[in-house]
Amino acid sequence: MGVFQSEGIILRSRTFGEADKILTILTKDRGKIEAVARGARRPRNRLVGASQQFSYLRVLVFEGKSIPQLSQAEIIRSFSILRDDLVKMAYAAWWAEVIDVFLPWAEVNEEVFRFLLAGLLVLEKAEEPALLSCAFELRLLKYFGFQPALEVCARCSRPVGQAVAGFSVEEGGVICPHCHQEQAVKLLPLSVASLRLLRDLAQADLRTVPQWRPDEKNRLEVGRLLVAFIELRAERPLKSLSFLQSLLAST
Ligand SMILES: [Zn+2]
Structure with missing residues (x-):
């Protein structure tokens, strides 16, 4: 008591x-x-x-x-602005669910608390939240110890530079051409520009991200692999993700 x-x-x-x-x-x-x-x-x-x-x-x-x-x-x-705007609400709910899924009960993590607060403040003003969400997801993965390998090959740990065969959701990051040649695995495409975007997002100050204007193709590539990465590790259906995806598909 x-x-x-x-x-x-x-x-x-x-x-x-x-x-x-x-x-x-x-x-x-x-x-x-x-x-x-x-x-x-x-x-x-x-x-x-x-x-x-x-x-x-x-x-x-x-x-x-x-x-x-x-x-x-x-x-x-x-944060009533987030509840009044359906798209922003869907993103905020998705972030809240990712935290809910990965953070065990009663485990004190002030970093995640502060980060969510900062994220919601940026989301309130963001005109286009999709890229912001990518940055948010990447940082959350880092806080929870699931940071995808972006600088080194997820299998052999050698630095990859810009030459990657693709991204392996299962193995947890980029795969170098050498490893892929030895044993082909299922890879998601990751162009040089998308890899650069991912690396930039991993370092980004959240407040600046809504002003970035990357190529839509790269943003979609990055968004897709992050969601697949989170879904696999969540090990349960993510309700807010289905809602977000159906909402974005209908707009
Ligand atoms: Zn390798």
């Missing part, structure tokens, strides 16, 4: 019982937690605004015998 205070971002919100919500909150001090917001579906409840997805809050959480309870929540930033 105890009580703690932290900053938190709502990753996920689902209905519970008659009037409650169960929230998955990424907190700064306690990592990813689950907490119930009692009465949060009643119109005049004080937790209504705070319990919405992506809200950035100062929270007070009671830890009882069962599920922790969100006792107080003060909105620092509501």
